[in-house]
Amino acid sequence: MPEARSPMASFAQSVHNIIDGPVTWFRESIVEPNQTKQAWYHQRFRRVPTIDQCYTDDAVCRFEADQQFRRDRMVENEIVSILRQRFEDCILYEAPDHMRKCKSILEQYEKAAENWFIKYGDLGAYANAKTAYMKQKHRLIWERRHGPVGSGMKSQEELASPATEEE
Structure with missing residues (x-):
């Protein structure tokens, strides 16, 4: 039987x-x-032209490139942070034998941290797309003249004569 409702409930x-x-x-x-x-x-933004594709007097293009640079930096910061957290969790979980079991995670984290430092290291908190681009340009010039960064400088003989293949 249906339940009677009070006038107030109705x-x-x-x-x-x-x-x-x-x-x-x-x-x-x-x-x-x-x-x-x-x-x-998260919101997906369309990719905009990079700073090297902007004209020098195109302020809007430079602004968009800076915003893209900041978004990319935030994303890559989070990636490195997540990899670091995964490694720390692995160490805690695999306590006595963590070096063998967590080696692949450590290698991923170290490679990501190295790549992050190559791109963003020593730029400071207020870096923009132009400073990062100049850092990349200077690194490429250095590698052309002296070899890979961290391998030491080439000697004068190596600089004077081009590398020849020995057969």
Whole structure:
């Protein structure tokens, strides 16, 4: 047998239907069907031209390149941070034998940290796309003249004569 409702409950239900009904209908029939479903948890920005593709007097292009640089830096900071956290968790979880079991994670972290430092190291907190580009240019010039960074400088004989292959 249906339960009898008090007049106050009936009044509250009718007020709820008057207020919530149009809102629910609008959301279910208009908003939700027109939403684009994304599998990502963050906003995806389109890639913009890099600083080397901008004209020197194009302030908007330089601004967009700086914003892209800052977003890329934040993403790469998080990647390095996540890899570091994975390594630390592995060490805690695999306590006595962690060096053997966590070696691959450590190698991934060290490679990511090295690549991060090559790109962003020594730039400071207020770096922009132009300073990072200049750092990359100077590194490439150094490697052309002296070999890979960290391998020491070439001797005068190596600089004077081009490398020849021995057969």
